[in-house]
Amino acid sequence: MKRAVGFIAAVVFLFSDAGRGEEPAAPKPGTEAPDKAPAELSQVQSNLSGFVAVTNTPVIMKGIFGSRAPSNARGPSTETAVLRCLRWLAKTQNADGSWSSETDPKTMATGIVLLPFFAHGETPASTEFGKTVDSALSYLLGSQVEDGTFRGTEKNPAIEHGIIATAMCESYSMTKLPRIKVAAEKAMSVIIKTQRSSGLWASQFETEKGGDDIEASVWAAKAVRAARMAGVMEKELVSVTRKAAEAFPKMLAGDVEKKKTGPAVASMQRLGLTRDAAYRVGLNALAGMTMNWDQPEFENPVFHWHHISTVLFYQGGDAWKNLNRSFSRTLVDRQTVEKEEGKKDCGYWVSPGKDE
Numbered sequence: 264m265k266r267a268v269g270f271i272a273a274v275v276f277l278f279s280d281a282g283r284g285e286e287p288a289a290p291k292p293g294t295e296a297p298d299k300a301p302a303e304l305s306q307v308q309s310n311l312s313g314f315v316a317v318t319n320t321p322v323i324m325k326g327i328f329g330s331r332a333p334s335n336a337r338g339p340s341t342e343t344a345v346l347r348c349l350r351w352l353a354k355t356q357n358a359d360g361s362w363s364s365e366t367d368p369k370t371m372a373t374g375i376v377l378l379p380f381f382a383h384g385e386t387p388a389s390t391e392f393g394k395t396v397d398s399a400l401s402y403l404l405g406s407q408v409e410d411g412t413f414r415g416t417e418k419n420p421a422i423e424h425g426i427i428a429t430a431m432c433e434s435y436s437m438t439k440l441p442r443i444k445v446a447a448e449k450a451m452s453v454i455i456k457t458q459r460s461s462g463l464w465a466s467q468f469e470t471e472k473g474g475d476d477i478e479a480s481v482w483a484a485k486a487v488r489a490a491r492m493a494g495v496m497e498k499e500l501v502s503v504t505r506k507a508a509e510a511f512p513k514m515l516a517g518d519v520e521k522k523k524t525g526p527a528v529a530s531m532q533r534l535g536l537t538r539d540a541a542y543r544v545g546l547n548a549l550a551g552m553t554m555n556w557d558q559p560e561f562e563n564p565v566f567h568w569h570h571i572s573t574v575l576f577y578q579g580g581d582a583w584k585n586l587n588r589s590f591s592r593t594l595v596d597r598q599t600v601e602k603e604e605g606k607k608d609c610g611y612w613v614s615p616g617k618d619e
Contacts, residue, residue: 340592340595341591341594341595344594344595344598344610345379345383346607347598347600347607347608347609347610348379348598348609348610348611348612349379349380349383349385349392350391350607350608350609350610351601351609351610351611352376352379352380352395353391353392353395354609356395356398356399357369359398359402360373360397360398360399360400360401360402361373361399361402362376362399366619367423368415368416368417368418368423369415370402370403370406370413370414370415370416370423370427371415371416371422371423371426371427373399373402373403373427373430374403374423374426374427374429374430374431375426375430376399377396377399377400377403377430377433377434378426378429378430378433380392380395380396380399381396381430381433381434381436381437384437386437386438387400387438400434400443403427403430403431403446404442404443404446407446407449407450410449410453411449411450411451411452411453412424412453413427413450419466419467419478419479420466420467420468421457421464421465421466421467421468421476421479421482421483422466422476422478422479422482424450424453424454424468425454425464425479425481425482425483425485425486426482427450428447428450428451428453428454428482428483428486428489428490429482429485429486429489431443431446431447431450432447432450432451432486432489432490432492432493432495433489433493434447435447435493435495436489436492436493444495447490447493447495448495448496450486451486451487451490451495451496451499451500452496452499453468454483454486454487454503455496455499455500455503456470457470458470458483458503458506458507459471459475461475461510462506462507462508462509462510462511463475463476463479463480463483463507463510463511464476464479464480464483465479466478466479475510477514477522477523477526477527478526478566480507480510480511480526480530481526481527481529481530481570483507484507484511484530484533484534485530485533487500487503487504487507487533487534488533488534491504504534507530507534508531508534508535508536511527511530511531511534511536511541512531512536512539512540512541512542513541514527515527515528515541515542515544515545516541521552521560521561522561522567524545524548524549524552525549525552525567525568525570525571525574526566526567526570527545528542528545528546528548528549528570528574529570529571529573529574531545532573532574532577532578537578546574546578549571549574549575549582550575550582552571554568554571554572554586554589554590554593556593556597556615557615559615559616561616562616562617562618563616563617563618563619564614564615564616564619565614565616565619566619568590571586572586572587572590594612597612597613598610598611598612599611599612599613
């Protein structure tokens with residue numbers, strides 16, 4: 264199996280995004296995870312420092328990204344696994360700040376790899392991973408063209424753009440750098456323009472030709488939520504959110520394909536539709552799904568596992584506790600650990616899926 268960068272990042276994102284670990288305290292049903300404790304960031308000289316004053320005074324960033332749970336929500340073994348993977352990702356970063364993958368374009372791979380760093384609370388000012396995050400952001404900023412798209416996203420442009428737009432919006436939430444806000448606004452303008460009359464998105468940016476694409480729509484919805492939380496184009500995204508909120512419940516009507524359930528329910532949760540009847544139906548369906556590493560139900564299981572685990576974490580209750588108790592241990596046990604004398608351990612995962 265390939266050690267695809269996108270897959271590895273998705274697995275550590277699975278761990279980090281909602282503070283997964285051995286028995287974290289789950290939020291009450293229908294609520295967000297608690298705000299991250301204020302991050303005290305000593306400003307460091309970086310490629311982005313021309314856009315923010317460099318001082319010796321810590322910058323206190325209070326509650327800038329409400330979906331970030333504190334790191335102590337993870338148990339010690341899962342936190343160790345997360346750190347090993349972040350170190351592996353940092354070690355395999357290219358000199359230009361990007362990441363390469365056998366299956367994903369460099370810009371897409373770089374966008375998705377940044378997400379677990381942000382989920383872990385890392386910024387360009389972080390002690391261990393600051394340079395990694397800084398150079399990756401510089402690469403993405405340099406890859407954006409005037410119309411808001413990014414070079415190297417021609418294969419599945421809407422999916423790839425949605426991933427990068429999410430990364431740019433989360434980056435602005437974490438850093439508040441003006442140049443990143445401009446880039447995030449340009450990226451979100453593309454998502455606004457390419458939303459279809461159905462309320463969803465197509466994989467090739469078609470506004471009316473072809474059909475809706477579940478993966479493109481899921482990433483667009485994730486970018487919309489990240490943008491609104493970051494204060495990026497909030498007014499412009501109100502109607503976009505409304506149209507998407509009307510579309511996603513329709514995915515769960517009738518005889519729903521299993522591959523649509525997790526992504527659709529997760530998107531509804533991100534759009535605030537937790538009281539919708541379709542959401543409740545989808546939630547009940549997720550409770551019966553398995554996350555079996557040896558016999559995965561999906562060809563791209565980590566994509567689906569990420570959405571399923573996110574939904575259940577934020578929903579809380581026995582379904583999350585049961586999933587977390589079994590699967591967090593599986594992820595820790597399945598990590599391949601690289602040891603090198605005099606250096607901290609690194610780790611990665613090999614995908615159990617055919618398409619990852």
